[in-house]
Amino acid sequence: MRGHTYSGYGEAEYEEASEFAAVAEWLERHARECLARADAWLVSSLPVPTELLARMWPDEAWRSALRDLVVAAVDEGPERSDRPGFPRDVTASGELLMVRPGDETVRLSPTTVTLPHPLLLPDLAELREFASFPRILFSPVRRRNGHHILARHGTQPVEGA
Numbered sequence: 314m315r316g317h318t319y320s321g322y323g324e325a326e327y328e329e330a331s332e333f334a335a336v337a338e339w340l341e342r343h344a345r346e347c348l349a350r351a352d353a354w355l356v357s358s359l360p361v362p363t364e365l366l367a368r369m370w371p372d373e374a375w376r377s378a379l380r381d382l383v384v385a386a387v388d389e390g391p392e393r394s395d396r397p398g399f400p401r402d403v404t405a406s407g408e409l410l411m412v413r414p415g416d417e418t419v420r421l422s423p424t425t426v427t428l429p430h431p432l433l434l435p436d437l438a439e440l441r442e443f444a445s446f447p448r449i450l451f452s453p454v455r456r457r458n459g460h461h462i463l464a465r466h467g468t469q470p471v472e473g474a
Contacts, residue, residue: 323376344374350377351428360387360425363407370403383431383440384411386423397429397440414443 347369354361369375385397386409398411398419409421414436431437 326430347374347378354428357430366403384426386421387425389424397416414439
């Protein structure tokens with residue numbers, strides 16, 4: 314029968330399902346690429362412009378890739394602090410909302426940030442403990458490949474995370 318597939322659906326339905334599958338495949342590939350780029354930034358610990366983060370933050374794949382990575386502001390202006398934290402929001406104007414150990418929530422306006430490798434963090438144990446509290450890190454995605462973000466790249470898994 315012309316215009317029908319063996320599954321009983323018409324050609325239009327088949328094309329629509331194929332397009333849907335292609336979009337789903339693209340979204341999965343995009344999420345993997347975002348995660349790979351975030352991992353590259355983590356391994357390199359090179360500065361990332363906050364303006365770039367602000368442009369990427371509305372994208373769920375980027376937000377998931379970045380949300381539970383430790384971020385350190387490279388230049389915070391007069392309120393400079395070397396204390397890293399976990400990003401919770403980045404506004405279109407580049408303002409960064411971070412939570413830090415000690416239940417401290419701060420808004421900063423750095424022009425650049427780094428995603429330091431866990432082995433470079435002097436207070437890694439404190440950050441791990443802080444990250445284990447779900448009430449603090451309310452992200453639905455706290456694990457990647459079965460390990461907590463701070464447990465990747467040669468560090469030990471977080472107990473109970």
